[in-house]
Amino acid sequence: MRAVDAFRAAFGHDPEGAWHAPGRVNLIGEHTDYNDGFVLPFAVPWGVTAAVGRRDDDTITLLSLQAAGADGKTTPQVIKEYERAEGWARYVVGVFWALRQAGHAVRGADLVIDGDVPPGAGLSSSAALEVAVAMALNDLYDLGLSRLDLALLSQKAENDFVGMPCGIMDQAASALSQEGHALFMDCRSLATRAVPLDLAAEGLQILIIDTGVHHELADGQYARRRRDCESAAKRLGVEALRDVTDLAAALSTLDGDERKRVQHVVTENHRVQALIGLLRAGAVREIGALLNASHLSLRDQYEVSCPELDVAVEAAVRGGARGARMTGGGFGGSAIALVAADRVQRVREEIVRAYGQRGWAAPRFLPAAPAAGARRLD
C-alpha cells in the first residue's frame, strides 16, 4: 500500500495501521441537512487513506502524497501549534482538536495521507480526510466512539476549527455508508437506514459529471443560505424548516429570498421521501423525474447552481438520461445523471458537445456504484 510504504520511508518504521474513508455523492436531499431534514447520499469508490502512528508528544507530523513537488518528494509538515496549521492540514489538525475538546486524551501522531477523490469535484474529499483520521485515532486510543460519533466529531472539526459551517451529510455518508446501499439520514434524530440501491440489476448507472469548475463564491453563499433558512424558520415560528407542514401558508407570509429558500427545502424533503418510496416499491427507473425536479428547485429557488451544472444536466437529459441534477453544495463541482447502461455513451457525447459549443473544456465522467463506508485496512 502506497501510504504505508511512504510512511516507512519517511519515518523509518511501520505505521500502527492504515484507515480508508470514502467521498460521497448525494442522490437527493440537497441543502436539507442543516434544516433538520432528510438526505440520501452514498459513498463513492474514491477516498482518503491515512497511515498513522502515535507519538508520545503533542506534535503532528503530516505528509500528503498529493502534495509532492516536481521531484516527486514531499517534506512532512511539522505542526506543534495547532492554530497555525494551514490549508488542507487544518482538516487533519481539526480532528485532533475536536477530540481533545470532547475530553479525549489524544496526543500527537505521524500521518501519511494518500487520496484519490478527484480534487475539486465536490465529492467531499475533506469529509473523507476527517473521517479517516478520526477513525484512526478512535482505534489507536481505544476511544470506543461509534461511527456516528466520528461523523459528528469530524463535522465539529470542520465547523469550529476549519470554519466551514457544513451540515452532517458528508461526514455521515463517509462514516456510515454500506456497499450497494444509499444512506438515508434523518438529520434531526440522526437516525440512519441503509437503503438498497442496485442500479446494475435494472440496467442503470449513476454517471458523475465533474464540471471541473469551482466558483469562488461557494463558501460565502453557503453560509448565506444557512442564514436565510434560519431567519425564515424564526419568522415562521418553527424550530427548523423541517417543521413546515403547510407550505402554501408558509409561503404566503414570506417574500424575497426567504420565500424561495423555504420552497426548496420543504419540497426537497418531500422529494427524498418520495424517492425512497419508489425505491421501496422496486421502481428505481422512475426516480429520474425527482432528480430533475430537485435540480430545477436548486437552480431557481435555492440559487446554488451555475451554467456549467445547468448545461450538464440539460444535455444529459437531452441525451437520454432518465434524470439528472447537481449534487453537493453547488456553484461548480459535479452533477449526477441516472442513465440506462446502453445510453451512457450518447449522454456523454451530448454533454461534451454542449460544452464544446460554449468553448468549455469537456467535463470528466466517473461511473459510480455505492461503495462501503470508512474502514481499517490492516
Ligand code: GLA
Ligand atoms: C455541502 C455540505 C453538506 C450539505 C451539502 C448540500 O456538501 O458539506 O453538509 O449541506 O453541501 O446539501
